[in-house]
Amino acid sequence: MxxxxxxxxxxxxxxxxxxxxxxxxxxxxxxxxxxxxxxxxxxxxxxxxxxxxxxxxxxxxxxxxxxxxxxxxxxxxxxxxxxxxMTVFQNLEHWGPGTDDDSLKALLSLPTEPQSIIDIGCGKGFSTRLLGQHTNAQIVAVDNEQSALDELGERLAEQQLGSRVTLSCASMTELPFSASSFDCVWSEGSAYIMGVEQALTQWRPLLTENGCMVLSDLVWLTDNPSPEALAFWQQEYPDMQRVPKRLAQMRQAGFKVIDHFTLSEQAWLNYYQPLKARVAQLKSSLPDSAAIADIEREITIYERYLSEFAYHMFVLQKGA
Structure with a gap:
């Protein structure tokens, strides 16, 4: 042979x-x-x-x-x-990076004030409450964590916003709403869970004609990230992209880009400073926790390489 x-x-x-x-x-x-x-x-x-x-x-x-x-x-x-x-996150106010100033900047860039908003992946409702305070819209706040919605409901009652906000414990991938139900889809820091491209496709029909979508997503700021940062985010968020790639996907999905901008450094501090303190508080009682170890690793990547990645806000309008 x-x-x-x-x-x-x-x-x-x-x-x-x-x-x-x-x-x-x-x-x-x-x-x-x-x-x-x-x-x-x-x-x-x-x-x-x-x-x-x-x-x-x-x-x-x-x-x-x-x-x-x-x-x-x-x-x-x-x-x-x-x-x-959940032991780590349950008592934290912020479940992701963000500030009122960044959210307001996105809201003010909309061509018209929305009258019906769905806030998808709202968590404890920082954006929900801001939208309630700065618009007259009817708002549906959606999350699949009931405890977060319960806390949001208490905050809304305190701020006398409960009459304009409906809480919905549902999956972002199977939203129980008919087409053209909202003139604004809002989603800060959560579209990545189901995939940004899939979110654009699945959520677009919820919008009325010329309706708007506002979402934030984690993006690369460099074409040549450090090997440690690249390895971490390839594991945690393999679909992380540069801004031009996301913009192209958004246009391909049938949206006009109204505005886009990088979130401020304060957005990260609001999230990671309390998270780091909470992990330090719990570490001795959970010495072998894989979740604690993963969170600590993420904090380390944030502290070492923040200049290489960022959260980016995208303000979009549904095209014809």
Whole structure:
């Protein structure tokens, strides 16, 4: 037999062995004998929609699947991971970077004052309350974390805004609203969970003719990020893009770009300073927590490499 044919057969055997080893590793992890983290990361990068569908088929509800997809990435450790994660975040005011000044800048750039707004992924409702204070709109605030909505409801009552705000515990991927229900879709720091392109496509029909969409997203500020920052965000947010790429996707999805700008440094301080203090407070009581370790790693990346990435606000209008 010719040497080239033997070499070809050897390569084929090596590929077959590698595939069987991967299959065995996945089966072992599903049986609780190992970690699914690497598999989740790879699948989420190659086929994010299929990844989410697969998680649902395994019996996770939509809320659990989204948390697993973006946070723990390890199904076998998911319950403890999420318990620790919520222990950290439950008492924090900010669940992501943002300031009233940045949100107001976006609101004031809208061509007309909205009369009906849906705030998707509202969390504890900083943007919801700001929209309530600075518009006369009827607002629907949507999140899949009921505890956050409960706290938002209390704040709205204190500020006498409850009559204009409806709270909805629902999935951002399966919103229970008909087409053309709103003249503004608002989503700060949450569209990435389902994917920005998918959010643009799925949320666009909710808008009335010439309706507007405001969303913020994490973006690269450089074409050559540091290896440590690149490795971290490729794991945590593989679809992170430069601003020109996002703008092109938005236009492709049928939107006109009205304005866009980078969020201020204060937006990050509002989020990371309390988060860092909360982690330090809890670390001794949760010494082996994978969630704590992941959050600490994210804080380190923020402190070392903030000049290489940023949150960016996009103000869009639905085209014809």
């Amino acid at each position: 010719e040497r080239s044919r033997l070499e070809q057969r050897l390569r084929q055997l090596d590929e077959d062995i590698a595939q069987k080893q991967q299959a065995r590793g996945l089966l072992a992890a599903l049986l609780g004998e190992g970690s699914l983290r690497a598999w989740h990361q790879q699948t989420n990068q190659l086929a994010p929609d299929a990844h989410l569908d697969w998680l649902r088929q395994q019996g996770f509800n939509e809320k659990q699947a989204l948390h697993l997809k973006w946070l723990s990435k390890d199904m076998n450790a998911h319950e403890q991971y999420m318990a620790d994660f």
